[in-house]
Amino acid sequence: MGGEFRWTGADVSLRPTAQARRVVVPTFIGSALLAMSLCWSGSVSAAKFEPLNAAGLADACTSCHGVNGHSTGRIPSIGGLERTRLIRELKAFRAGEGEPTVMSRIARGYSDAEIEALGDYFSSVTTP
Amino acid sequence: MVIGGGFGGASIARYLRRHDPHLPITLVEREEHFVTCPFSNGVLGGLWPLSRLTFDYRKVKAAGVDVVHDTATAIDPAGKKVRLAGGRTLDYDYLVVAPGIQFIWGGIRGYDQAAAQTMPHAWIAGAQTALLRKQLEAMPDGGLVIIGVPSNPFRCPPGPYERASLMGYYLKSHKPKSKILILDANDSFAKQDLFMEAWARLYPGMIEWVPGSQSGKVIAVDTASMTVSTDFDDHKAAVANIIPPQRAGEIATATGLDQGTGYCAIDPVTFESKVHRGIYVLGDATLAGEMPKSGFSANNQAKACGAAILANIAGRSASRTKLLNICYSMAKPDYAFSIVDVFEIKRDTISLTFQDDRTTRLKSPDDILRREADYAQSWYANITTDMFG
Numbered sequence: 001m002g003g004e005f006r007w008t009g010a011d012v013s014l015r016p017t018a019q020a021r022r023v024v025v026p027t028f029i030g031s032a033l034l035a036m037s038l039c040w041s042g043s044v045s046a047a048k049f050e051p052l053n054a055a056g057l058a059d060a061c062t063s064c065h066g067v068n069g070h071s072t073g074r075i076p077s078i079g080g081l082e083r084t085r086l087i088r089e090l091k092a093f094r095a096g097e098g099e100p101t102v103m104s105r106i107a108r109g110y111s112d113a114e115i116e117a118l119g120d121y122f123s124s125v126t127t128p
Numbered sequence: 129m130v131i132g133g134g135f136g137g138a139s140i141a142r143y144l145r146r147h148d149p150h151l152p153i154t155l156v157e158r159e160e161h162f163v164t165c166p167f168s169n170g171v172l173g174g175l176w177p178l179s180r181l182t183f184d185y186r187k188v189k190a191a192g193v194d195v196v197h198d199t200a201t202a203i204d205p206a207g208k209k210v211r212l213a214g215g216r217t218l219d220y221d222y223l224v225v226a227p228g229i230q231f232i233w234g235g236i237r238g239y240d241q242a243a244a245q246t247m248p249h250a251w252i253a254g255a256q257t258a259l260l261r262k263q264l265e266a267m268p269d270g271g272l273v274i275i276g277v278p279s280n281p282f283r284c285p286p287g288p289y290e291r292a293s294l295m296g297y298y299l300k301s302h303k304p305k306s307k308i309l310i311l312d313a314n315d316s317f318a319k320q321d322l323f324m325e326a327w328a329r330l331y332p333g334m335i336e337w338v339p340g341s342q343s344g345k346v347i348a349v350d351t352a353s354m355t356v357s358t359d360f361d362d363h364k365a366a367v368a369n370i371i372p373p374q375r376a377g378e379i380a381t382a383t384g385l386d387q388g389t390g391y392c393a394i395d396p397v398t399f400e401s402k403v404h405r406g407i408y409v410l411g412d413a414t415l416a417g418e419m420p421k422s423g424f425s426a427n428n429q430a431k432a433c434g435a436a437i438l439a440n441i442a443g444r445s446a447s448r449t450k451l452l453n454i455c456y457s458m459a460k461p462d463y464a465f466s467i468v469d470v471f472e473i474k475r476d477t478i479s480l481t482f483q484d485d486r487t488t489r490l491k492s493p494d495d496i497l498r499r500e501a502d503y504a505q506s507w508y509a510n511i512t513t514d515m516f517g
Contacts, residue, residue: 056449059143059431063424064454064503066510067146073506074499099496100489102454102466102503109450109470109481 054117057110061118068125083123090115129210129220131200131379133157133185135164135423136226136410138515139430141193147438154194154218156210160184162516165284166423167508168253172261173294175461181253183516203383205404222437225385225392225401226410226426227377228252229283235373236276237348246351247368251283263367264295269303271366274356276346278373279313281391283412283421286318286467288371289337290457293323296331297460306366310337311358313345318420319457319467325490326459346370376413383407391415396478397448398436399429408433417478419471425453427511448473450481456504464501465492 058069061078065071069079078086092098094107094115110118130137133155141155164181171178185195199213203223210218231249233240239247250260264273273295277288292308299306316339317323327335338344343360349370356363356370375381375390385392385401392409393402396417401407410433411426419425428451436446453469465488470481480486488500 053447053449056432056435056447059435060428060450060452062431062514063427063452063511064507067514071506072509072513074502075506075510100492101496102468102488102500105468105486106452106454106470108485109472114450 052113052117054121057114057118058121061122069122078122079125081123083119086122087115087119090118129154129156129218129222130224130226131156131210132226132228132377132411133159133162133188133195134226134228134411135426135511135515136228136412136430137224138162138185138188139427140224140226140410140434141188142191142515143431143434144437145191145193147434149192151441152194153192154196154220155185155188156196156198156200156212156218157185158197158199160197163253163257164423164508164512165251165253165287166511168250168257169287169291169294170458171257172250172264172291173297173460174261175294175297175458178254178258178261183512185516187516200379201382203379203407205383205407208406222406222408222440224408224410224433224437225377225380225383225413226430227379227413229374229412229421230377230381232373232375235278236346236370238351239349239370239372243349243351244370247349247354247356247365247370249371250369251287251371251374260367260369264298267303267306267366270305271303271307272364273299273306273308273367274363274365274369275308275310276349276356276368276370277310277312277314277317277344278371279340279345281421282371282374285420285422286323286455286457288312289317289319289323290459291369292335292337293326293331293457293459296327296334300331300334306334308335309363309365310335311344311346311356311363312338313340315339315341318455319465319487321490322465322487323457323459326463326465330459330463374412376409380409380413385409385413389415396473396476397432398440398446399433400436408437417471418480419451419469419478420453420455422453422455423511424455424507425451427514428452451478454507456500456507458501458504462501463494463497464504465497466500466503 065078071077090107093103130141162183170176189195200210201213202211208220248256248260250256343358348357354365356368376386385403392414394409394414399408401409410429412421439446451471456464456466458464467487471478472481
């Protein structure tokens, strides 16, 4: 898993607001430290960070893919799939690879970080 | 406490229970059975029976939700109490109001509850759906079916046009000389190009759409003569399906959650009412930025709201997220298309992340359209399992 990072909390807010907000501090594995330090260095202001809310993002997906990503019928189950596969396929959808489908439209709405958070979330789901 | 056991209310009750097995949850719902509006156009087209869309609350109860079959008649936001028609008064710490819609009777001259027994709306599914289906079955070949569409906003914006499509599917094989006339208060509609393409391909000459600017808006009906009137024309219908104008359900408007505007303003992250703290509003009753009034939206909102309530209980602030609405419309059993909406919060309102290329492409091959019809079936199974399974 070298070169990847994971958030420890479901809600990570780096966005400063008038009210005090809880900030869940991420832990890093491997080169993510470098990636984050690049993000924090100068050109991108902290105000541009949006919270990355993996559980919340995943909840939206379950309206189609079923509770915990377990689906009946033609919509595929995504709960418990391998993380790298989930991320690879979501990015391929977003890039418009393969024939056009519903997911190739939906995936356009998600950043790399959000796709990776979804990969983390659904790969860790086991119970149907 | 949750008022209303539909796509918003049942979804949040289940969501909260899944995430906190010990939280006391009461669901107040008038009916013992819930009939989904999604897929109800399939009943009108003869694709499946109404029983397929009918769910009870047994598994919601079995999950540990206290389901009270009664009508909430009043909310005391200051005292945090809800009064029920049956006489009980219940206390709450957090209240979720998910009442769906009520009709604005009298918005169309001559159209009231009694008229709806002759000219069904079938926009709250159940007996009205069965009545409209029965009328289509009894109608002679060559009859005129009118669908009256109110001004936006209303529940399920593409619904009237899917309805025309699936009525067309039935009539084409059973009463092919019949016509469907859509009298529309609006000048455009969701997935319009895809519907028009489907009608030309599948039901040529059968479905006609009259926009508001061409005297499409229904202003009056006369049930005795089965006349549906617009500014300039009187149409005689064999079957008239009049969808009246709508607003948030009674308990929401009675509590002033809509501030007299018809729909309820909410916080875009938590869905807490902008009028009363501690009261959250979900689904068709809300003004939710660019989110349409759909069962899918309500289910997605329920999860965001549930997470916000759990965060509040834990003393945390809620995290913003992205929300989705994916809406399939069927033109026949193996022909469907969709629009996808991804939402984020921009300028303190729920806004589309992107506007362009959100629909199935025009001239899609049959296998794509068939696959989308399969997806629609799969979606329906999954979302109803989420709520009632």
